[in-house]
Amino acid sequence: MRILAVDDDPVFLMLLQHVLASLGYRDLICVNSGSEALALLRDPRHKFDCLLLDIEMPGMNGIELCRRVRALPSRNDLPIVMITAMKSIEFVEPAFRAGANDYVHKPIDELEMQTRLRMVGDLIEERRRRSTAESRMSTDFGLPVLNISFDEPVKLTEVGSVMDWLALENYALTLGRLRLSGHGVIAFRVANAQAIYCSTDAIGYVDTMANVAAVIDAVLRPGNHLIAFAGQGEFVAMVQRGDLDPQLLEDQIELALDRYAQMHEALGIPLPRVQVGEVKRAGLFTRTSVKRLFHEARQSARDQVAVR
Incomplete structure (x- = not known):
């Protein structure tokens, strides 16, 4: 899993790198601002499987960054986990409304982070399997294909809340x-x-x-x-x-x-x-x-x- 972490605190990023490495996640890119993150995400040469975004950042905060990432056609289903020291629920709901998939608090708890990233890994694997099947069918029949089951909680985009x-x-x-x-x-x-x-x-x-x-x-x-x-x-x-x-x-x-x-x-x-x-x-x-x-x-x- 290749992870992009965004936080304006370099000390926290060093700590995060250490925690993720101890959990087996060593393919990590760290940047200090939303503008740096967007520059990487807009470049098709950079591939990421997950974003870890701090909410409190000067300039563009994590919620606004999350919203802008969701507006990028090539990144609108990228798993996003918000990380913040703020405990108040008033900051949680806007993050999910902006498109976040999950939410963890600082200071980082290794077990909680491991659980969250395992869930992200399962989500990525499921999407990869579907993408492979759809690509194969598209190649065989020359038509755009969406392959979903009736039971599947498929993502509905661009619909209000x-x-x-x-x-x-x-x-x-x-x-x-x-x-x-x-x-x-x-x-x-x-x-x-x-x-x-x-x-x-x-x-x-x-x-x-x-x-x-x-x-x-x-x-x-x-x-x-x-x-x-x-x-x-x-x-x-x-x-x-x-x-x-x-x-x-x-x-x-x-x-x-x-x-x-x-x-x-x-x-x-x-x-x-x-x-x-x-x-x-x-x-x-x-x-x-x-x-x-x-x-x-x-x-x-x-x-x-x-x-x-």
């Missing part, structure tokens, strides 16, 4: 039980997603899910929220509003999706039908895990298919 599924899980984990109890989790299920998946190619399916994501993002405003596509035609949103009415949201989503009806009819793709689950919350004094909370929200949306 939508982030990677793994990034949303990581964000929820950073909140801790006290802060997590102040958020609600609500799921949205495209009831006919399997039919949509079977009626078109992968690109058409992803485009359709992106349209659904944009509609969900719109109806959840103006409340603060983050959304992720979980695969299987399902979306999970973390919200701070407690007054969400699932039936009202369904009606609003149905009305908004109607504008795509003519296009879907022409393409022979079923128009998405979205079911909305109940808002789930973690109790302050319970031990509900993030995965369990997300599962309960998704199950609630699935149950509504039979109820309504």
Whole structure:
């Protein structure tokens, strides 16, 4: 794994180099500013598998750098881990909104860093396998190919507050039980997603899910929220509003999706039908895990298919 680390503190970069080397990650490039990092990232001769970005830097901070990296077509899916000494949650959410995949604190804990980089490694390997398969099919048939499974939580780009599924899980984990109890989790299920998946190619399916994501993002405003596509035609949103009415949201989503009806009819793709689950919350004094909370929200949306 080739890593680019960006931090304005040269002493910390020396420490980081030592920690990563002890974990077996020795292919590390260090720079002191966002402008230096962007110069490297814009140069196609430089290949990187992961970015480690400090949030607090003079000039261009790490969140702005993250946002600019995501705007680079060749780097928009590069794994980004934010590193910072700031503990306040007010700095965590903007980092994930800007496109960060994960978040660790200073001082660096070796075990935590090892866990994060292993997750990054798994993500890289999965993308490499898919890229190899897509390249092979593209060569064989001479057409652009996107190869995804129905269960896959594929990344939906350029959609408001939508982030990677793994990034949303990581964000929820950073909140801790006290802060997590102040958020609600609500799921949205495209009831006919399997039919949509079977009626078109992968690109058409992803485009359709992106349209659904944009509609969900719109109806959840103006409340603060983050959304992720979980695969299987399902979306999970973390919200701070407690007054969400699932039936009202369904009606609003149905009305908004109607504008795509003519296009879907022409393409022979079923128009998405979205079911909305109940808002789930973690109790302050319970031990509900993030995965369990997300599962309960998704199950609630699935149950509504039979109820309504």
